[in-house]
Amino acid sequence: MISKNKILVVDDAKSVAGHIKGLLIPRYTAKAVYSGEEALEILPSFMPDLVLLDTVMTGIDGYEVCKRIRESGSFGFMKIIMISSRKTLEERLRGYEAGIDDHLGKPFEAEELLAKVKVFLRLKTVEDQLHELNAKLNDQVKLRTAQLLDAEKMAALGRHAAGIVHNLNNPLQAILGVTQVLAVKHPRSKDILSLETAAIQMRDIITTILTASRKQSHEHxxxxxxxxxxxxxxxxxxxxxxxxxxxxxxxxxxxxxxxxxxxxxxxxxxxxxxxxxxxxxxxxxxxxxxxxxxxxxxxxxxxxxxxxxxxxxxxxxxxxxxxxxxxxxxxxxxxxxxxxxxxxxxxxxxxxxxxxxxxxxxxxxxxxxxxxxxxxxxx
Missing domain, CATH: 3.30.565.10 (Histidine kinase-like ATPase, C-terminal domain)
Known part of the structure; x- marks a missing residue:
């Protein structure tokens, strides 16, 4: 079964690029290009998980390709393994400074190449999953923060409302008393009935707010x-x-x-x-x-x-x-x-x-x- 992982092979020696691609094809989706310029051109559309990059190439060399990939910031946790005949410590350090993840010398053993590929693809998968989880957690934190702020606003409003409505009780009782007297004198007046209904509803609202502030609303x-x-x-x-x-x-x-x-x-x-x-x-x-x-x-x-x-x-x-x-x-x-x-x-x-x-x-x-x-x- 072919993995969903994608690998880009970059080497100006077509025979080497073809050999590496042949090792990868049974397991992965692989493409080969033969210059740094071609690599930079195909990267945005192919978006490989891993790049196997030659060091010395005509035109843009491997160090410069790696540097541009890292500076762009557009390729996420893409892994880069540099494959080079230059095996000195100085050359390896130069590669790490440019942004490679690992180094493999030429000539190489097929088993070692495939082992490194497997390790770094696994690492990229984990980093992608952590990034996705972190993004979800950030969204959840933002949502929960907004909910808590809204809850605090409503709680503050409730505390102030309880004090305000308490002071409305006396004038409302006066209004309700007068409307009830008028309702007795004019029992057929729809306007007075509506006024009395509205006043009773206001009284009930005030009672509910005050009761809720004492945490006793379940009684009603x-x-x-x-x-x-x-x-x-x-x-x-x-x-x-x-x-x-x-x-x-x-x-x-x-x-x-x-x-x-x-x-x-x-x-x-x-x-x-x-x-x-x-x-x-x-x-x-x-x-x-x-x-x-x-x-x-x-x-x-x-x-x-x-x-x-x-x-x-x-x-x-x-x-x-x-x-x-x-x-x-x-x-x-x-x-x-x-x-x-x-x-x-x-x-x-x-x-x-x-x-x-x-x-x-x-x-x-x-x-x-x-x-x-x-x-x-x-x-």
Whole structure:
């Protein structure tokens, strides 16, 4: 069986080059050239693992060929064995200084040549494998470092958020109290009902953040109807005049099994995705928000699609990074703004339940966000 290793024989004596090539052919892929110039020309395309190089040649000699190979830096761990009739220590040292890996004197024994070839090809294979492993480890270190930085950002945000939301409790209780009084006086007012629903949701969000900061969020796990969460969020957004009058909402919701989780986690996620979809269509002539749910073999799938501006390939890579947003932080009028936290929060929450959030989007073609969750209902 012929090895995949490739060997280039360089010798201006065609009989010698042919003899060496003949020794190699049964085991390796070998080529022979007859000058230093030919060797330098064929190297980039042939990319041998090992070069058997004569010292004294017409034109560019072996030392110069070796020197140019090493200086180019384009041939990785390619091995070079110099085969020469010059056997003095001075000549060998000159070769090592030029960059050879070993030296073999002429005349040579075929067994010694093949043994050296085998040793240095094995060495190159190991060095290639180590280089590949090192590259993979570097990529993994970079990825893990980025993950740790993102986690630290979210942890810092959580610590600050806990302090901020604690101070929001008192004014929110006042708002909720007034809306509940108004709801009693005007029980048929949809606007007051929407205001009360929004205030209750804010209260639940604040409670969840504070509870999570005390590491007690597991106490609030309940069976959730995810379709109901979607419907409630859509109804809540209808209090927004742009959403209510300028966006067509199409819903195709199939029955789903109950999902064990914290309700406010999913109300926030659905709310963030609906908000993003609506705001992506701010400048669109066609504004259609399509929402679907399915129970599939892998679990539960919920998709939210819009006909908005879409996401560029460059922004797609950073979409779930904390604090990254394609929208400005502040803007005039009713132009959508963003903090870059909504999608990062959604990704963190969905993944904490063993799920995934996927995005399919192209510039000016709209976007589709898909949540996939495993069925986790208790038996």
């Amino acid at each position: 796990m309940v069976d959730i109807d995810l379709n109901q969460v979607v419907c409630e969020q859509v109804e809540l957004f209808k209090s927004n005049q742009f959403f209510k009058h300028k966006i067509q909402v199409d819903m195709d919701l199939e029955p789903l099994p109950p999902f064990q989780g914290i309700y406010v986690h999913f109300s926030q996620c659905m709310g963030n995705l609906l908000k993003n979809g609506a705001e992506a269509m701010y400048a669109s002539t066609t504004r259609r928000l399509s929402i679907s749910s399915r129970q599939e073999s892998h679990g539960i799938t919920i998709s939210i699609s819009d006909t908005g501006t879409g996401i560029s390939e460059e922004d797609h890579k950073k979409l779930f990074d904390p604090f990254f947003s394609t929208k400005p932080l502040v803007a005039e009028g009713d132009t959508p703004t963003g903090t870059g936290l909504g999608l990062a929060y959604c990704k963190e929450i969905i993944e904490s339940y063993g799920g995934r959030i996927l995005v399919d989007s192209k510039s000016d073609k709209g976007s589709r966000f898909t949540i996939r969750l495993p069925v986790n209902t208790k038996a």
